[in-house]
Amino acid sequence: MFDALSALSTPAGLTFTGVVAAMSIILWDWRASLAALLVVQSAVAVLSVNLLAVPGQWALIQIAVMVLACAILALSAAQTMRHSSSAQQSGTYLLRLVAVAFFAGAWELLEVRPDFLNFGPDVSSFFVWLAVCAALTLGLGANPFFTAVGLLFWFVPVQATAAALIGIPALVALIGILQLLAALACSYLMLVEQAPQSLAHETLTDISFPEGRDLETTRERVPVTSLRERLARLRGSSARSQYARMPDMTAGGAPTTRTRTP
Amino acid sequence: MNAEPVVVSLPALLVGGLIAASAVTYLLRGWERTTALLGAVYAAAWAMWLWQTDFNAPVRRLVLARFAVDMSAPFERIGFSLRLEPGALPILVASLWLAAATFTLAASVSQGRSFVPFMFALLAGYAVVALLTIGPLAPPLITPLLLAGLSVAGAFILQAGRLANPAGPLRSFIPQIFAFPLFLVASHFIEQMPLNPQDVSPAFVAAQLMALGLIIMLVPVPLHGAQPATAQTAPPIVAVTLNLFYQLAVLHLLFRTVTTFEFTTQLAPLGVWLTWAGLITAVWGGFAAAGTSHAGRLLGYTALHDWGLIILVLAVPGTRSWPLVLFLFGLRGVSLLTAAVGMSVLEDRVGGLHMDRLQGAGSRMPWNSAAFLLGGLGLAGFPLSAGFTGHWAALQIVAETDWRPAAVVLLASGGAILGFVRLARLLYGPLLDRAMLREHAVNVALALVVLLLSASLAIAPQILDGPLSQALLAFSS
Numbered sequence: 001m002f003d004a005l006s007a008l009s010t011p012a013g014l015t016f017t018g019v020v021a022a023m024s025i026i027l028w029d030w031r032a033s034l035a036a037l038l039v040v041q042s043a044v045a046v047l048s049v050n051l052l053a054v055p056g057q058w059a060l061i062q063i064a065v066m067v068l069a070c071a072i073l074a075l076s077a078a079q080t081m082r083h084s085s086s087a088q089q090s091g092t093y094l095l096r097l098v099a100v101a102f103f104a105g106a107w108e109l110l111e112v113r114p115d116f117l118n119f120g121p122d123v124s125s126f127f128v129w130l131a132v133c134a135a136l137t138l139g140l141g142a143n144p145f146f147t148a149v150g151l152l153f154w155f156v157p158v159q160a161t162a163a164a165l166i167g168i169p170a171l172v173a174l175i176g177i178l179q180l181l182a183a184l185a186c187s188y189l190m191l192v193e194q195a196p197q198s199l200a201h202e203t204l205t206d207i208s209f210p211e212g213r214d215l216e217t218t219r220e221r222v223p224v225t226s227l228r229e230r231l232a233r234l235r236g237s238s239a240r241s242q243y244a245r246m247p248d249m250t251a252g253g254a255p256t257t258r259t260r261t262p
Numbered sequence: 263m264n265a266e267p268v269v270v271s272l273p274a275l276l277v278g279g280l281i282a283a284s285a286v287t288y289l290l291r292g293w294e295r296t297t298a299l300l301g302a303v304y305a306a307a308w309a310m311w312l313w314q315t316d317f318n319a320p321v322r323r324l325v326l327a328r329f330a331v332d333m334s335a336p337f338e339r340i341g342f343s344l345r346l347e348p349g350a351l352p353i354l355v356a357s358l359w360l361a362a363a364t365f366t367l368a369a370s371v372s373q374g375r376s377f378v379p380f381m382f383a384l385l386a387g388y389a390v391v392a393l394l395t396i397g398p399l400a401p402p403l404i405t406p407l408l409l410a411g412l413s414v415a416g417a418f419i420l421q422a423g424r425l426a427n428p429a430g431p432l433r434s435f436i437p438q439i440f441a442f443p444l445f446l447v448a449s450h451f452i453e454q455m456p457l458n459p460q461d462v463s464p465a466f467v468a469a470q471l472m473a474l475g476l477i478i479m480l481v482p483v484p485l486h487g488a489q490p491a492t493a494q495t496a497p498p499i500v501a502v503t504l505n506l507f508y509q510l511a512v513l514h515l516l517f518r519t520v521t522t523f524e525f526t527t528q529l530a531p532l533g534v535w536l537t538w539a540g541l542i543t544a545v546w547g548g549f550a551a552a553g554t555s556h557a558g559r560l561l562g563y564t565a566l567h568d569w570g571l572i573i574l575v576l577a578v579p580g581t582r583s584w585p586l587v588l589f590l591f592g593l594r595g596v597s598l599l600t601a602a603v604g605m606s607v608l609e610d611r612v613g614g615l616h617m618d619r620l621q622g623a624g625s626r627m628p629w630n631s632a633a634f635l636l637g638g639l640g641l642a643g644f645p646l647s648a649g650f651t652g653h654w655a656a657l658q659i660v661a662e663t664d665w666r667p668a669a670v671v672l673l674a675s676g677g678a679i680l681g682f683v684r685l686a687r688l689l690y691g692p693l694l695d696r697a698m699l700r701e702h703a704v705n706v707a708l709a710l711v712v713l714l715l716s717a718s719l720a721i722a723p724q725i726l727d728g729p730l731s732q733a734l735l736a737f738s739s
Contacts, residue, residue, distance in 0.1 A: 189428035
């Protein structure tokens with residue numbers, strides 16, 4: 001299998017993979033990012049086997065871990081990315097294109113040709129470019145999905161480097177576990193991030209909470225009213241509205257800070 | 263008939279016991295208060311039992327049990343060997359006491375039903391880190407990877423099922439994931455060193471990588487984003503506990519690294535980097551605290567300021583820095599827990615920690631407001647608070663080398679104090695929301711206990727001398 005894909009480990013193949021990684025930043029779409037991650041992981045696996053003498057089974061395990069991590073992320077992304085506000089706070093296509101072009105231009109102008117750990121200039125440059133893509137992805141937003149993508153871009157060369165340099169199976173397994181754990185945490189945070197939005201629609205129908213949301217806690221802000229007024233409102237509204245007691249409220253109508261089981 | 267008791271190794275019993283506690287408390291999580299109290303008793307019992315360890319008589323028979331525990335026996339699995347060494351003992355005992363204290367606090371104010379079971383699981387992970395003696399790589403080189411994993415796991419506890427902005431938990435594991443590969447690459451260069459002892463370059467590169475990795479693991483400014491963000495959105499006691507767990511483990515990692523690989527301090531400018539990282543962190547934390555409009559972020563930034571001072575002291579050359587670092591960390595723990603007690607009650611009763619909401623809350627919750635203020639001021643080194651003596655001693659030591667950083671840190675402390683003075687005026691100002699709830703008697707009692715503890719440390723900081731000297735002895739052995 002790795003022989004059939006050996007074109008990916010040639011300089012042209014590495015350039016192609018680098019462009020795929022950059023395109024995921026420019027497109028900023030969850031499906032494109034997951035596809036890019038799989039392409040990049042496959043290319044690095046081929047490169048590890050053909051150029052860095054990493055055992056084929058290890059490379060296959062790395063691909064399997066990435067597929068699993070992408071599946072974990074896809075499950076949450078399919079539910080939440082359409083409505084995610086934080087995913088849309090990373091600027092326009094043009095801005096991201098300019099950001100990528102800036103780094104690519106600086107790379108060429110400064111003639112960056114890293115060569116470390118006896119990997120050769122092509123592989124070293126490719127790994128550094130993946131690290132740049134990871135940093136750019138992390139720097140362009142605070143969305144859990146794209147944070148996971150940035151971290152997975154970082155994990156790809158780290159896995160390959162650890163396998164090639166140290167060659168301890170337990171270590172490769174530990175990094176794989178960490179990779180899956182990070183994907184799982186980001187996946188969970190994606191779901192949690194969306195939950196306040198679904199509650200926001202419900203509170204619009206609730207007469208107890210007309211003043212909008214508290215931006216810090218994304219809970220509904222309680223208007224300052226007298227106790228008598230609030231008690232009267234509570235008696236009236238409890239019979240009328242099915243949303244009278246949100247899960248985040250006490251019987252008195254005040255939002256609680258009680259936490260829930262994740 | 264007297265049968266020979268079965269002997270188990272301490273690491274197996276401790277880690278297995280914590281994982282079992284995690285499983286049991288998860289099943290019983292519906293009884294939140296009972297679980298928290300039982301967890302507190304369990305953690306405190308472990309802490310007390312471990313503290314009495316005598317390394318000269320390692321086999322201890324358990325009362326009412328048919329087995330004995332070998333305190334010094336290793337526990338080996340998949341290339342990892344866990345063993346209790348004197349240096350790990352204070353870390354374990356401090357972590358267990360901290361867990362016991364936070365479980366007690368969680369029994370009075372809910373921190374999420376999963377807090378106790380998840381915290382036990384996390385505690386098992388930190389115990390593995392502390393007990394690790396042999397691994398696929400030297401323990402200081404593999405520990406950052408394990409800490410990265412624990413930080414990722416901590417994100418679930420920090421979010422605690424709250425429907426809030428997840429920026430804090432999300433940021434809490436990014437620096438660690440970026441830092442651990444530096445240690446792995448450093449291990450490659452360390453392996454190269456014996457091949458050609460005349461060539462210093464592998465040691466030089468390894469030292470630079472480890473020093474950079476350590477700086478990132480300390481999470482100074484500008485990598486600090488998680489600290490104020492989690493203080494804003496996470497349950498206060500959870501945020502404080504995870505912060506202390508992680509920072510204690512990082513201090514232990516730093517100590518192990520510089521003692522195992524002495525060339526790290528000789529071939530890399532670790533001291534200079536620590537000085538700058540500490541200075542920037544202390545200054546930014548202090549000034550940001552002065553300007554924040556959220557009580558949670560105020561505590562987060564003040565804690566950041568205090569952490570900056572600890573990093574600054576770590577840079578002080580010589581033997582005086584570690585006792586002072588441990589002293590500062592002890593005071594930091596007390597101040598943070600004191601503040602967290604008050605903050606959690608305020609948040610629970612008021613429904614948020616934005617300054618607008620806290621107007622007049624001090625008249626309804628005087629003791630918990632006082633605990634929050636005194637704890638926060640302790641982190642800023644305010645006179646007559648728990649942190650004052652530590653800050654004063656730290657500033658004196660820093661000023662001996664160069665007075666300018668000490669002066670800037672003092673100025674930044676003023677910023678943090680200003681933030682708390684502003685909060686005090688708000689808390690004890692006129693009450694706007696007459697429907698605001700009062701504090702319960704249990705909360706008052708807990709606030710009084712932590713206030714008393716803080717005040718005692720402010721008046722007689724030598725209370726900490728005993729535990730600190732034992733910790734220091736264990737560290738240096």
